[in-house]
Amino acid sequence: MSELFTDADEIRQRLDAVGYLVDEGTATALFLATSLGRPLLLEGEPGVGKTSAAKALATAxxxxxxxxxxxxxxxxxxxxxxxNYQRQLLAIRLTEARGSHLSDADLFTEEFLLDRPLLRAVRHRGPLPPVLLIDEIDRADDEFEALLFEFLGESAITVPELGTFAALRPPVVVLTSNRSRELHDALRRRCLYHWIDYPSPERAAVILRRSVPAANEPLIASAAEFIGRVRGLELDKAPGMAEAIDWLSALAALRVTRLARDDIVSTLSAVAKSPDDRTAITEALEELGYPRQARKP
Known part of the structure; x- marks a missing residue:
């Protein structure tokens, strides 16, 4: 599938054109996956853009x-x-009404086969291969991983009654995982691998600027820095870019131009996703550079 992109720089440019800012490492991983025809396993904390990478790739x-x-x-x-059991049952009844009989071979044909995501990707016949996103594979059972081995290794699915369906062109397969459990070694061996980290404050500011154009530069810079420092706290769920964008959008909607302690406290619901996290962030505000203002005498 080397004709999809000429190099990693082209991937960066084309993803940038559809609104997804990608770093060099992720661009290289996506290029290798598309050029080698190998599945790509993306891991990272929730909210770093793993799912968005696959969506942006399909759009590009x-x-x-x-x-x-x-x-x-x-x-x-x-x-x-x-x-399609309902359709099979209807066919049986229609045949019986005519005084005939259907064999198993008559019932288990492509006419009665329902494509689900993996088979749909294998049987795709468009000018370009589809992008198949297997999202949050770590949430599925261990046994489900074994069902993927043939597909990931051979871009094929075997239907016992019909035989093996193999893709004319292997789909671009992106698996994501938040590491809620360890994945099987056999699955990892069938995939290329890339870890997506949280963006630096500088790159986060670029993403925020694109996502929330109503916010001004000082607010964007301070919000990106604040989110980066909050991730260093002991939280149940560190805020990802989705939370950062929601938070900046809330600040912009409130016409905040410069970040202050009261603004942070009043909009923490966009950043903290549990009471404990809200308390931890509030208690750390002074350490983060937002102390309580002294009361005027």
Missing amino acids: LDTPLIRLQCYEGLSAGEALYEW
Whole structure:
């Protein structure tokens, strides 16, 4: 799939054009995944832009994004394929009404096959391969990972009744994980790997500037620095870029031009996602450079 992009710089430029600012490491990982036709496993803390990377890649390529959201109990029927039992039953009844009989071979054909995300990606016939996002794979059960091995290794899915469906062009596969549990070594071996870290305050400021154009420069710079320092606290959930954008949007909506302690306290609901985190941030405000103002006599 080397014709999708010429190099990592082109990926950076084309993702930048669709509003996703990517660093050199992530751009290189995406380029290698598309040029080698290998699945890419993106790991990192929640909110660093793993899911957004796959979405932006599909937009930049102008190709379909096929998303499989993982969760505990996810089954093969929901991820790979399943049979249209209602349609099979209707076919049986119609045949019986005509005095005929359907064999199993008649019922288990492509006519009755329902494509789920993985099979849909394999059977895609567009001019470009689709981007398949397998989101939060760490939320699925260990057993579900084993169902992915054939697909990740061969871009193929076997339907016992019909045989093996292999992709004409391997889809661009991006898996994401928040590391809520360890993934199996066999899955990791089938993927390229990249860790996405939180952006530096400078790069965060660029992202915020694009996302919240109503905010002025001093507010953007101070908000980016504050979020970066808050992540150093002992929190249940450190704020990601999504929280930073929501927070800056709230500040801009309140017509805040320069960050002050009262502004932070009144808008903490956009940053802190638990009572303990709110308390921890509030108690650390003086250490973070936002002390209480002394009362005037």
